[in-house]
Amino acid sequence: MSLVFHDTYKRAKMPFEPLEDGKVKMYNCGPTVYDTAHIGNLRAYVFADLLRRWLEAKGYEVTQVQNITDVDDKTIRRSREEGLTLSELTERFRDAFFSDLETLNILPAHIRPAATDHVDEMVTMIEELLKRDHAYRAPDGSIYFRVSSYSEYGNLSGKRLEDLRVGERVTSDEYESKDDVRDFALWKAWDEEDGSVFWETSLGKGRPGWHIECSAMSMKYLGRDFDIHTGGVDNIFPHHENEIAQSRCATDGTFARYWLHCDYLIVEGKKMSKSLGNFFKLQDLIDKGYTPREIRYVIMGTHYRSRLNFTFDGLHAARSALGRLDEFQASWQQFKVGDASAEAATAIDRAEKQFDEAMDDDLNISAAIAAIFNMVREVNSLTSQGVTTVGDRERLTQLWAKWDLALGVLSMKESSDSDGDDGWIEELIEERKQARQAKNFARADEIRDELVAKGILLKDSPEGTTWKREAN
């Protein structure tokens, strides 16, 4: 069984073989920090996290680099609007972004470079491109990459040079200094709009173009050629196409060897937009009473190359499904003393194998989760027959921990619940217990109804009564 990934460049699933045995070097296109991320943005990082976790589960030593774009048109415009310096603005949203990642149990990338800290590397690369005649300086002082100098341009996105249409969006003013409308900026000469944002370099006074940062930073930390480059499908063109062109032309290398892209997220079947009222940031959902764990489960639950339909039904389904997994884990405590049973071992082994095969197949998360639930059902059934033992529990604990590491959701803490004092609930439960012992069921039911009205569900068992909050 071998690991395969769908490579956008080859448009096919390809066996994954890293450059260096046992090691994977991966670059994720990170956010432009001009605002807090919405759940669509966050999907890309949940995906990258799942990818990294699975590679690590396979035993690879992963080096993950995720950049922060902290200088571009949007960050500059926004900082001026808010009356902040560029770094004041970008640091605020960068921190908010990191915080969102942590909330979603996304492991921090090993290296998280910011574009503004790597202008020197970008300048060096642009100089090399100029030297090799893949770039030119335009009359306005900006430097552009000459697309016609790279014959393989368009291979990633499947666009042929001659097909690229000059759309209405390309105003003639903005591009009149370019030799060819398809050429893209490597270096933007300073203008009024940039205000105090500029670097004085050998290239002149200005700032880097967008695409060059990812080339410079990925190669700085991962080497000329590295294994995986990820991003959203919207990055395929032009961003990644341009990265490939400038990187290969500057180095003669391969650059990234596997390109993985995740699709968009839509909400309730529609494109997320503020006017439709279906535009959500992480905190918006938490404020509605959903937990980060439920949100992660939903975002993760659809294959990364499919469009994810994010719905509130789905969020509730996640709550039930996770509850079932939690109940399963809790049920291990009831296992009787004894050696591992052959029946349970068979179910557990099969599930482990199915999970591995599913994830190895381009991260087929649906099939992987199905393997978990199949095992849950089989083991529950064995438990009801009194078959499962402490020996089985050991094996389950081990496998569960492995899956948890890979998915990052099994033991993820339910936060944002139980803020405030829950003592009143315990008091009512105690009163009800006494009423029940006195066979005063009328009062006992009254208390239960009262709690239900407040969204508290009771669960009676031989060990006592426990409670939990109902889905809102």
Next chain:
RNA sequence: GGCGGCGUGGCCAAGUGGCUAAGGCGAAGGUCUGCAAAACCUUUAUUCGCCGGUUCGAAUCCGGCCGCCGCCUCCA
């Protein structure tokens, strides 16, 4: 105009030539319970947008049609 994707049970969602079309949610029935809830078990698509074709055999391949959607210069 160019390139590309999608349409599977009430909802979400795997499967892309052949054992009985995964799994989750929901729903129904059962076990348990003072009654419930929760939990657990069982059941829940002769059928994969429609029409043709290829094949011993198709949700899976080919053609046509219908419907939805993405990208085509800075948007994860």
